Amino acid sequence: MTETSRSSHSLPLSLSESASPSGLWSRSFLALLVTQFTVALNDNILRWLFIPIGKDLVLQQLKESPDVARSVGSFVYLIPFILLAGWAGATSDRLSKRTVIIGAKVAEIIVMSLAIVAIVTSNVWGMAVVLFLAGCHSAFFSPAKYGSIPEIVGPKAISAANGLIGLTTMIAVIVGGSLGNILYSLTTLPNPELAQSRGLGPGQYRWWLNAVVLLGVATVGWLTSLSIKRLPAADPRRRIPINPFLQCYLDLKELCRHRILLLAAVGSTYFWTLGLLMQLTIDKLAVPELVGPHGQAYVGPMLGILTLGIGLGSMLAGVWSHGRIERGLVTFGALGITVVSLSFALLPAGTGEWNSWPYFLACGLLFLLGAAAGLYDIPLISLLQFESPAHERGRILAAYNFLSFTGMIMGSVIYWFLGSFLGLSARQMFVCAGLVTFPVFLVILYLAPIDTIRVLFGWFVRSFYRFRVVGIENIPASGPAIIVSNHLSWLDGMLIMLAMPRPIRMIAHVKYVSAPLISALAKRAGVITILPGAKSVALGIREARLALEKGELVGIFPEGGMTRTGQIRGFQPGFLKIARGLDVPIIPVYIDGLWGSVFTYSGGRYFWKWPKLFRLHTTLYVGQPLTGIREAWHAHLALCEFGAKIVSQ
Incomplete structure (x- = not known):
């Protein structure tokens, strides 16, 4: 066979030197x-x-x-x-x-x-x-x-x-x-x-x-x-x-x-x-x-x-x-x-x-x-x-x-x-x-354990869901940004990591990643863990800010938990504390089509229900950076309006 016949995240695709490909x-x-x-x-x-x-x-x-x-x-x-x-x-x-x-x-x-x-x-x-x-x-x-x-x-x-x-x-x-x-x-x-x-x-x-x-x-x-x-x-x-x-x-x-x-x-x-x-x-x-x-x-x-x-x-x-x-x-x-x-x-x-x-x-x-x-x-x-x-x-x-x-x-x-x-x-x-x-x-x-898991998860999602991503061009090719998303299911964090063209550091409650193997994988994936309490939250915010200062993406679910009704819950102000004084874009993400799956709280329970017999149409929408966000409810309102516009189409 001759020549002529021949980190733990997927890489962001940005190539500024190709001025006009x-x-x-x-x-x-x-x-x-x-x-x-x-x-x-x-x-x-x-x-x-x-x-x-x-x-x-x-x-x-x-x-x-x-x-x-x-x-x-x-x-x-x-x-x-x-x-x-x-x-x-x-x-x-x-x-x-x-x-x-x-x-x-x-x-x-x-x-x-x-x-x-x-x-x-x-x-x-x-x-x-x-x-x-x-x-x-x-x-x-x-x-x-x-x-x-x-x-x-x-x-x-x-x-x-x-x-x-x-x-x-x-x-x-x-x-x-x-x-x-x-x-x-x-x-x-x-x-x-x-x-x-x-x-x-x-x-x-x-x-x-x-x-x-x-x-x-x-x-x-x-x-x-x-x-x-x-x-x-x-x-x-x-x-x-x-x-x-x-x-x-x-x-x-x-x-x-x-x-x-x-x-x-x-x-x-x-x-x-x-x-x-x-x-x-x-x-x-x-x-x-x-x-x-x-x-x-x-x-x-x-x-x-x-x-x-x-x-x-x-x-x-x-x-x-x-x-x-x-x-x-x-x-x-x-x-x-x-x-x-x-x-x-x-x-x-x-x-x-x-x-x-x-x-x-x-x-x-x-x-x-x-x-x-x-x-x-x-x-x-x-x-x-x-x-x-x-x-x-x-x-x-x-x-x-x-x-x-x-x-x-x-x-x-x-x-x-x-x-x-x-x-x-x-x-x-x-x-x-x-x-x-x-x-x-x-x-x-x-x-590359996270890359391997990401491929497996991608095959799983695309086998059981009609998954697509819309508006991915709104994610900057380089530089910091905060991704704020609604939280429908247990799959949301992995869906965001799968969809992003760049590595992203998700913020998660420590109890969800406390098992030894899960904890080790979360660490390799750069997950920022927090535990309710002033000291733990402060450490998490500090780590997220350091990530942004390095030019990384940080993802967070401002609702503070998964929805129990399918509707977006009120936002917690933690993401604003992370962004304070850093002049970073806040980019909304709306996940649509997952409600009703075994990974959501539809029917009043997780997992213990019959799965859908057909593939759900699941779409992750990425909106343009939000402007004028001074309070948590401003971002909540913007994401609700973004979601309403999507659903009405």
């Missing part, structure tokens, strides 16, 4: 989408054309096993991402990312021309040089591509854009892998004796087909790159370092300064390490374990199904993020990888034929594995793009590339260790991957 379906983003598709397509055509050719030439010329061609080829292709990471990141910051992308496409045309020469001359070392140059091209293309996404689509579309990038890349992987194998079949005579008598090596019969496809795809990508809008250089004064290793060290040092970015980069690096290991293991699983020694043609469909699953997982990550970066999805992705990888232990032995139950079951497991992997990685990539400071984004992404490709090289080494040194079968290697991923899942769960 074009949007998700703009010509500029569509051009970027097609451009990166051609890069991924050509990358996989070249690799899967070179793999069988390289295995033949290594066996004929060097008398080495095909495993050598596979591992050395991966190493040669990936090493530029380590050697050139510093230059790539600096270039992406110094120049316009559009300029870098166009330049990379021109370089791709040159590299594909050299690939044809290497094939025609049967030069195995020339093929290695071409793979190295292809890696150089992708090393410069990658940070420019990922760094341009926030500048083109804007903050709210980052997750969706990455989902589309992931989906189209996976399609390119499927098509490219199939095309590469088809080109090998069309340009290689099946009879070795006939090929030798005619002096034709692998890939040389009708070699012009390779030239048409490789150069044609590269040219189309170059033409579409010209339609990407002009992007300003992030740091025009930045110097391109003479020593790329020094710059790489500085980039890694900069990455380490940002804890969230470092964790995301390490998490995504694990994804790519595992990805390369899985790719090589799939080839071993198919040939010879499932379809016999002559079943190379059936490796492509298995890789395609895996990448199709990754594309689906990427799309689901974009959809389930609901306009934010939902880090809790990473937890479920890691759990899915663990479970599916361990399931390969139950895969029956192959029959030597592709039209068999073991082959189809393996394809099904690979699809599920890919879906879990896509769900795992897309939030991490989005996090790196969004959280990276605009003037340092190229450096951050270059450091991430260094880590991820170092991980992929380690993946090839691990494959050699497990397969050649320990002699494990493909099934056993999948199981090893699952066993290693399980502690990764536990670490993620420990680091």
